[in-house]
Amino acid sequence: MNPPKLADQLLKFFCSPHHLEEIQGDLQEEFAYQVKRIGERRARWRYWWDVLGFVLSFASKRMSKENSTTHRTNPIMFRNHFKIAWRNLTKDRQFTALNLVGLSTGLACTLLIYLWVKDELRMDKYNEKDEQLFQVMANHFHEDDVNTINHTPGLLADALAAEMPEVEHAVTVVPASWFSSKGIISVGETRLKAGGQFVGKDYFNVFTCPFLQGDKNSIFSDNNTVALSEELAIKLFGTTKDVLGKAVKWDHEEFSGTYRVGGVFANSPANSTEPFDILFNFNVFVVKRPGMESWGNSDPSTFLIVRKGTDLDRFNAKIRNYLQSKDKKQTAQLFTIQYSDKYLHGQFENGKQAGGRITYVKLFSIIAVFILLIACINFMNLSTAKASGRIKEVGIKKVVGALRSSLVFQYLGESLLMAFLSLVVAIFLLILLLPQFNFITGKNIRLEFDGTMLLSIVGITVLTGLIAGSYPALYLSGFNPTAVLKGKLKTSVGELLVRKGLVVFQFTVSILFIVSVLVVYRQIDYIQTKNLGYNRENIIHFEIPLEMDSVKLKSAEGFLAEIKTIPGVVNASSYYHNLTGDHGAISGFQWPGKPRGKDIEFSNLEVGYNFIETLGMELKDGRGFSNNPGSYNEIIFNEAAIKSMGLKDPIGKIVKFWDRERQIVGVVKNFNFESLYETVKPCFFQVYPVMPNIMVKMQGGTEQQTIARIQKVFEAHHQGLVFDYQFLDENYQTLYAAERRIGVLSRYFAGLTILISCLGLFGLAAFTAQRRQKEIGIRKVVGATVGNVALMLSMDFLKLLLIALVIAFPVIGWALNQWLHNFAYHVDLELGVFIIAGLSIIVITLLTVGYQAVKAALMNPVKSLRSE
């Protein structure tokens, strides 16, 4: 029958040793007495209660204690630890600086990545019903491929809401990003670009969009009422008050007209992937595009609020063939995914979710951990190496009675102190770097200290301090005092192995980073210079207001004709939608010899006259459009489309879609109209005289003068409009913005990793040289040259480097192969990359280590041998 052990431990920790015996004795006697009186269980409680009483009374009077104790929690010892730590830091400035720079850069990187990851994870999570908010996706099946798109028929939302009990609310949305460009909103003289979103009447039950002014449902009262964002309202009217009922003019494709302001809503939150400035009633869209009333036309997106507790697998199974129940000709299968999940898991393979940006989030989290680890390893290596200088200190401390635990406590404390010093520096670095980081990542991350943020920062720092300090703390405290004071301490094989192991690990990570950066860069370069099947050089495009009335069309045609006469202009055309982004798709085609039950979804490229010629697309068969009113009946497919239809000798054949009949006049060679992640899909061209996006091909060399001339013509034709043009190849580059950002970021982070590793190496090499001073002296006396000695010192590190190379190459080769296979078109991994990476790390190492080695080798042996 013993008193509770844990309570005893607690007492031991707090009680000063010269009182411990009597107090423990008293407690135990009391315990025995109480066991007899009230039974063991209650006696144990009482014991705890008594111990707590003692502990609290010690805590309150510790400060006034005169007797010194060897206790960890004694303020005098604290002061002493702190003093010794500080003296050690200031004694060897170079060492401290190396540590501080290494740790703080590491911490700053980790914190940056932490902020970025946190921001990524927050994307699209602003909706109150986030858990229940789902988007309907459609799988379209092709010959040997499944194409997953987020466009669904405009009729779907209402039908699902009416027929599916699992669906609480459903809404049709045409997001602002659906259009190739923004619209122009004007009040009086003020003209602004704005993104317009068309929403169905259940929108506010599905998405969170608080209104500051007006009634949420006002925009559904008629087709002429719109709601503005707070920002837009302030820009237009200078205030959000009294704007209800005012008129605004909207210029955008066929939706141009005058609308009445019915409300003002809070700006789209920063973590929204589809921000918008102005809300329209979806009916406006339907009125202008009657095709929306058919099940065969998939343009808008459909969002659902699914009832809580719905079995999603069952629901997905239920809606899989829903389209077929509405229209037998449809072949697409529906399924739902959580809306906020789409941002990070937005890629689909064979109709299933297959990663996406989450890969980068994971990748960068791993990089952060590695950078921190490398910084910690530096710290560990340098501290253990330095430990030899503090062996006597440890010996003396142990002789005068320091416990091992209090030494561990002291050294952990020192590394924590270092970690927090680095944190201060890191936060300064962070503040300096954040604007640049935001620029690269295209985000708007701010350093906001909230509870979780502070907790994480302190957590990361404490963890860093503990990891970095653990090895020195455990290692230093384990010295045998007699051996230490006699000066007989030998470095054990184990210690050397650990240190070498850590260096190998650092090298390995650095090599991984270098190779990855090289390959990622080559891939991005490859994508941006790949022949896409059309020529995108020297092409600018801009938008003109276009309405489908014949007078305006004629004037647009006149405008286009005039542009063609400008010197320096090679050709000009127009198109609808966006060449590098979204387009609608059409199914339900009829063609000669079409097998029963087969259907293909074709991307629909609606273009103006001369489009194929302007882009320099090559024809495989037939001819281009005749570019006159007769070409209304002509259609051109791409190779992929002809192949999937299985048409032989396609020229002259008639195809039908909707109620139209078209004759195939040509087949263009496959070209990449979407991202290179994907293979070329079937598509077709329909031609119209003129479309709202004008595209002008110019002669190389004189683009600036030509653009100035185009601007003059533009302004003459469209008074008051801003000439806002873009180069086509720039659009193309934005397609790969994510990859470019990853490329730039990984380059920076790889550079930093290498820098941090080099700092560590530098310190370690200095230390080795110092330790082997006498050996070097003797070698020189017996005739070694500076070169011999320098080589000898460098070889130690080169051996480790070679081991790291052997480990790193297979790993990174495998990982990069996986990444490259994400692209339908990609570079091959070449031996050259590995050779470059290997050579560069060898050179960097030689430079770092070599400096110290040569410095040591140049020392006068008389000096190093004389002093004892």
Add this chain to the structure above:
Amino acid sequence: MKRSYLGEFEEIVLLTVAVMEGGAYGVAITHEISEQTGRSVRLNQVHAALERLEDKGMLKSEMGEPTAERGGRRKRLFTVTAYGRRTLQEIQEVRVSFWARLLNPFKPATSL
């Protein structure tokens, strides 16, 4: 008369130590006080009081023999010093003189 003043609890502890004549140590004192006064006393309070009294020089202590019921640990035995005895006496004298000057000494109530 210059001496440290005693708190009420300290005075009781000091008296108890005097009463126990050499057998006074933490647990025993605690039990004695709670038996005699009927109040619940915690071990750490007694220890703190003993330590204060020792600091003031009214108690002295030495380590006794280890016993089995204490898990083989020794007890600290307290005795009152001459200064402690004088202090107790002075307190008593002051009180007696006040009681003597009480004109209507309190009598136990006999009836209501």
